[in-house]
Amino acid sequence: MTQDSKQINIALLGLGTVGEGIYKVLQKQAPMMMQKLNTNINISKILVRTPAKHVSKVSDPSVLTDNYDEILNDPSIRIVVEVMGGIEPAFTYIRKAFEAGKSVVTANKDLIAAHGSELIETAETNGCELRYEASVAGGIPIINPLLNSLAANEITEITGIVNGTTNFILTKMTKEGMDYEPALAEAMRLGYAEPDPTNDVEGFDAARKIAIMAQIAFHTKVTLSNVYTEGITKVTSRDISYAAALGWVIKLLGVARNTEDGVEVRVHPTLIPEDHPLASVTDSYNAIFVHGDAVGDVMFYGRGAGQLPTASSAVSDIFTIARHQASHASSVARDSVFRSLPVKTIDDTVSSYYIRMIVEDRPGVLASVAGVFGNNSVSIQQIIQKSKINDADSELVIITSPIHERHIKAATDVFKTSPAIREIASIIRVL
Amino acid sequence: MTQDSKQINIALLGLGTVGEGIYKVLQKQAPMMMQKLNTNINISKILVRTPAKHVSKVSDPSVLTDNYDEILNDPSIRIVVEVMGGIEPAFTYIRKAFEAGKSVVTANKDLIAAHGSELIETAETNGCELRYEASVAGGIPIINPLLNSLAANEITEITGIVNGTTNFILTKMTKEGMDYEPALAEAMRLGYAEPDPTNDVEGFDAARKIAIMAQIAFHTKVTLSNVYTEGITKVTSRDISYAAALGWVIKLLGVARNTEDGVEVRVHPTLIPEDHPLASVTDSYNAIFVHGDAVGDVMFYGRGAGQLPTASSAVSDIFTIARHQASHASSVARDSVFRSLPVKTIDDTVSSYYIRMIVEDRPGVLASVAGVFGNNSVSIQQIIQKSKINDADSELVIITSPIHERHIKAATDVFKTSPAIREIASIIRVL
Numbered sequence: 001m002t003q004d005s006k007q008i009n010i011a012l013l014g015l016g017t018v019g020e021g022i023y024k025v026l027q028k029q030a031p032m033m034m035q036k037l038n039t040n041i042n043i044s045k046i047l048v049r050t051p052a053k054h055v056s057k058v059s060d061p062s063v064l065t066d067n068y069d070e071i072l073n074d075p076s077i078r079i080v081v082e083v084m085g086g087i088e089p090a091f092t093y094i095r096k097a098f099e100a101g102k103s104v105v106t107a108n109k110d111l112i113a114a115h116g117s118e119l120i121e122t123a124e125t126n127g128c129e130l131r132y133e134a135s136v137a138g139g140i141p142i143i144n145p146l147l148n149s150l151a152a153n154e155i156t157e158i159t160g161i162v163n164g165t166t167n168f169i170l171t172k173m174t175k176e177g178m179d180y181e182p183a184l185a186e187a188m189r190l191g192y193a194e195p196d197p198t199n200d201v202e203g204f205d206a207a208r209k210i211a212i213m214a215q216i217a218f219h220t221k222v223t224l225s226n227v228y229t230e231g232i233t234k235v236t237s238r239d240i241s242y243a244a245a246l247g248w249v250i251k252l253l254g255v256a257r258n259t260e261d262g263v264e265v266r267v268h269p270t271l272i273p274e275d276h277p278l279a280s281v282t283d284s285y286n287a288i289f290v291h292g293d294a295v296g297d298v299m300f301y302g303r304g305a306g307q308l309p310t311a312s313s314a315v316s317d318i319f320t321i322a323r324h325q326a327s328h329a330s331s332v333a334r335d336s337v338f339r340s341l342p343v344k345t346i347d348d349t350v351s352s353y354y355i356r357m358i359v360e361d362r363p364g365v366l367a368s369v370a371g372v373f374g375n376n377s378v379s380i381q382q383i384i385q386k387s388k389i390n391d392a393d394s395e396l397v398i399i400t401s402p403i404h405e406r407h408i409k410a411a412t413d414v415f416k417t418s419p420a421i422r423e424i425a426s427i428i429r430v431l
Numbered sequence: 432m433t434q435d436s437k438q439i440n441i442a443l444l445g446l447g448t449v450g451e452g453i454y455k456v457l458q459k460q461a462p463m464m465m466q467k468l469n470t471n472i473n474i475s476k477i478l479v480r481t482p483a484k485h486v487s488k489v490s491d492p493s494v495l496t497d498n499y500d501e502i503l504n505d506p507s508i509r510i511v512v513e514v515m516g517g518i519e520p521a522f523t524y525i526r527k528a529f530e531a532g533k534s535v536v537t538a539n540k541d542l543i544a545a546h547g548s549e550l551i552e553t554a555e556t557n558g559c560e561l562r563y564e565a566s567v568a569g570g571i572p573i574i575n576p577l578l579n580s581l582a583a584n585e586i587t588e589i590t591g592i593v594n595g596t597t598n599f600i601l602t603k604m605t606k607e608g609m610d611y612e613p614a615l616a617e618a619m620r621l622g623y624a625e626p627d628p629t630n631d632v633e634g635f636d637a638a639r640k641i642a643i644m645a646q647i648a649f650h651t652k653v654t655l656s657n658v659y660t661e662g663i664t665k666v667t668s669r670d671i672s673y674a675a676a677l678g679w680v681i682k683l684l685g686v687a688r689n690t691e692d693g694v695e696v697r698v699h700p701t702l703i704p705e706d707h708p709l710a711s712v713t714d715s716y717n718a719i720f721v722h723g724d725a726v727g728d729v730m731f732y733g734r735g736a737g738q739l740p741t742a743s744s745a746v747s748d749i750f751t752i753a754r755h756q757a758s759h760a761s762s763v764a765r766d767s768v769f770r771s772l773p774v775k776t777i778d779d780t781v782s783s784y785y786i787r788m789i790v791e792d793r794p795g796v797l798a799s800v801a802g803v804f805g806n807n808s809v810s811i812q813q814i815i816q817k818s819k820i821n822d823a824d825s826e827l828v829i830i831t832s833p834i835h836e837r838h839i840k841a842a843t844d845v846f847k848t849s850p851a852i853r854e855i856a857s858i859i860r861v862l
Binding site: 021025028029032035036133139140141144145148149150151152153154219275277280281287292293294295296297298299300301302303306308309311312313314315316318319320328336338339 | 452467579580581718724728730739745770
């Protein structure tokens with residue numbers, strides 16, 4: 001440090017994968033930070049459950065503590081970086097940090113999805129900043145662009161591939177014709193899927209991310225319970241090939257829309273045209289497509305997870321707060337939730353639908369299927385396949401015109417009682 | 432305005448296409464700004480050459496003035512938005528604004544490419560902000576992500592499609608097999624190309640944008656004269672088909688690299704693999720691919736020009752400054768140029784090369800071509816075509832291994848003196 005340079009002390013809560021990544025990136029970037037801000041960012045405390053277990057990970061083990069009060073009561077610590085994950089004790093710790101006048105950086109999507117608006121309020125009340133770029137899509141800048149670079153827009157739609165595990169699995173199924181189970185096994189072998197993959201493959205991880213983005217973009221409270229969530233476990237390689245024949249690919253999308261009659265927020269497998277920019281986002285990459293009234297369509301692409309990409313976002317947030325503190329900003333106002341828009345149920349959303357059905361192969365069945373759709377206000381746009389799959393049955397693939405989901409449900413309810421309809425094998429929404 | 436709400440007065444310099452876009456977006460977003468910041472952003476002056484000509488464009492013609500001093504001497508005006516374009520008088524006006532303590536938003540890439548680092552310094556000296564998101568790639572957030580969301584990274588490479596006109600032309604040539612001239616004519620007819628298209632098709636526009644991004648990313652001074660620039664006027668539909676047969680597409684790329692022996696900054700047609708994310712950026716869309724040491728690869732995609740996309744960036748910058756002013760930041764430090772890295776000449780850069788040559792069709796010519804490459808240290812990776820184009824001549828397409836450009840030049844200099852080599856028809860770098 002030169003004589004007139006400054007130091008900002010920070011504390012890490014947690015030293016798992018992301019915590020270690022932040023530690024590494026901060027060490028590496030220290031000289032550049034000095035040149036950019038004339039400020040040294042010093043990790044003066046790291047909260048862990050068992051300090052003895054983490055000694056080998058840090059150059060100075062005296063920074064390790066198992067007592068959060070040491071951090072709270074240290075007025076030299078101006079930024080707390082929460083990378084513990086989960087709701088508690090992270091939620092309590094962050095609130096206490098704000099009450100002690102410390103700003104917070106977090107990578108915790110569970111917490112932000114559940115209590116984001118409350119935490120933003122607490123930060124503002126205490127003149128502190130809350131930054132959470134790392135909580136959505138790892139290294140991809142999306143939260144800060146929504147808050148700043150796109151602030152002049154009314155955002156009407158966000159469509160994103162925000163889970164790398166499922167995108168890897170769907171890419172394997174698409175490119176190599178694999179079925180779901182072996183593709184999942186491959187993802188596990190390569191470390192893209194966790195031993196219990198539920199959170200990813202059932203869409204819960206993506207649901208949190210789209211809820212967080214929707215709340216920022218539409219300025220209205222969106223919680224996880226508002227998100228209709230459907231994972232990829234029922235997607236078959238058969239559906240993927242039918243889609244390919246029609247010029248579509250199947251992606252697990254998070255979709256958030258601000259429509260005239262309310263906000264919709266949902267996660268589900270979706271057919272998208274193969275020339276859509278999201279269609280070429282393969283393997284474990286993520287991308288988020290945003291539509292704003294002035295900017296039109298923009299897309300952000302990159303690594304949605306991983307130690308260093310996530311640390312990239314968290315450390316950049318630390319730098320931004322350090323910059324604000326260095327310039328003596330009394331508090332840098334963040335966007336808050338100032339609208340109260342209704343959130344629609346999935347029944348009230350409108351899509352086209354791809355429906356694959358197994359039906360009895362006899363005269364009159366097709367007419368009866370068409371009749372049921374018609375009686376429920378569903379127009380058929382295209383019947384793209386009708387092939388025998390055994391002596392008695394054949395397979396139908398139908399694309400509907402855009403229609404409210406409740407009509408599709410009503411039609412399929414009728415099919416469930418009809419003996420000529422053996423099975424509704426797949427229903428997939430079309431972008 | 433409510434009783435405790437604030438007002439920030441701003442002035443526009445210029446009321447052309449972008450100026451009008453900013454005017455429109457600010458009117459439209461006024462209520463939202465009030466909710467976000469409790470601040471009204473009021474355009475209190477607009478500088479134009481002939482006020483009478485612009486009366487119909489504004490709701491209150493008394494804001495129009497042809498006297499910059501009225502803006503400079505009005506202490507209530509805290510932000511000046513420069514959308515005149517060109518170097519002078521914009522350069523002088525912006526410096527004077529800083530000296531008067533006003534922050535500046537500009538969309539002027541000519542000026543930032545020529546005098547960016549000087550203006551950043553003047554802003555800092557005077558405790559003001561300079562923001563120029565709109566100067567590069569229209570509505571796509573790229574300057575602010577480089578400065579903030581990616582600040583934790585050492586950026587090693589930026590590769591971008593940053594000119595919509597040339598991307599439109601190349602897309603037409605690729606998808607419809609058109610030649611350059613008719614594709615250019617189509618771009619003019621649709622308003623994507625200006626009556627004098629030189630600035631776009633010769634790569635000068637892209638050169639300014641890559642220079643601006645390189646300077647921010649590498650923290651070293653990069654001016655337009657450092658950028659090797661080659662446009663698309665020599666790209667033929669023949670080269671595009673050869674490329675397609677090999678799984679490549681041809682794009683006009685801006686490339687900036689921070690290598691061990693210096694910085695390289697260049698604009699030229701480039702062969703890129705068809706599964707590269709930039710390959711699917713078609714029509715007039717832009718995209719910028721960034722590699723950082725922590726984040727890995729990220730890409731930003733959207734409309735790189737146009738009235739409202741450009742206004743989206745400029746107005747977002749205005750909001751950001753207004754936010755800082757509302758929070759009484761004494762000054763929000765910006766990154767400055769703190770390194771002094773050497774800039775390489777094009778001769779010292781390394782690429783693979785696609786070379787199409789017309790050669791005399793007789794025994795021994797191929798051996799002689801291979802010999803000349805070998806004598807100049809150039810390895811041939813692939814000879815992908817050798818077909819007769821008339822009785823006497825045939826066409827050779829050669830892909831080299833990666834090599835310093837000066838060796839390619841040395842080899843082609845030899846070919847120019849050889850009667851068996853009729854023509855070096857194309858030399859295109861490979862990504």
